[in-house]
Amino acid sequence: MAIEKDSKAVREELAKKNTNQSAKKLTFDPATGELVIKSEDETAQKPGEVVVDQIYKDGFFLRL
């Protein structure tokens, strides 16, 4: 599936991204407030939709 926004599927994709096992794109749809996973080659975007991969990749403070 090119587009996935089921909450469990999105979380599983976040876990894969955390271990660099996913090249899929994490996007945010401001119209619905949903995080959406898209395949790398998926180019269709809803108006206002934004790729937030870099914000995810920036990482979260902190490691003790």
Add this chain to the structure above:
Amino acid sequence: MSWSLEQQERLNREWSIVLQYFPGFELKTSGSLIYAEGAVRSNSKTLYLLRLYVPTDMPNSVPDVVIIYPNPLTDFIGNSLTSYNYSGTMHLLTARDGYPRICTYKSTFWNPNRTFYNVLMKARIWLEALEGHKATGKPLDYYLKHQA
């Protein structure tokens, strides 16, 4: 405190970006404190209320973000997240005003080009990871990267 003209202009720009992606957020004041509050929903449609504190030295510091609803916000076994105090695995800092404070950017990773939008989007992603934690018991750093 008084805001410089540059800070006022920056706040206006920040606010226009926030509203583009997080419509419904409101800018509020309490004494000299300025903060933004608004509702976000996870993909499961669970409602959360976030508060972002505007730093007095904006844009030079990381804005604090807390979750003010649900209160208390709990982990997978029902403990309040504020009881973690400070947790790397849960990406939490010490509570502010009694609310759990999310680790977003390490201060050394912050620069004035980053925006409230960046911080709120991190909080939105953090909430999705929290729901993963509540469903599986796995810590948030199972879902979220650590800053190096």
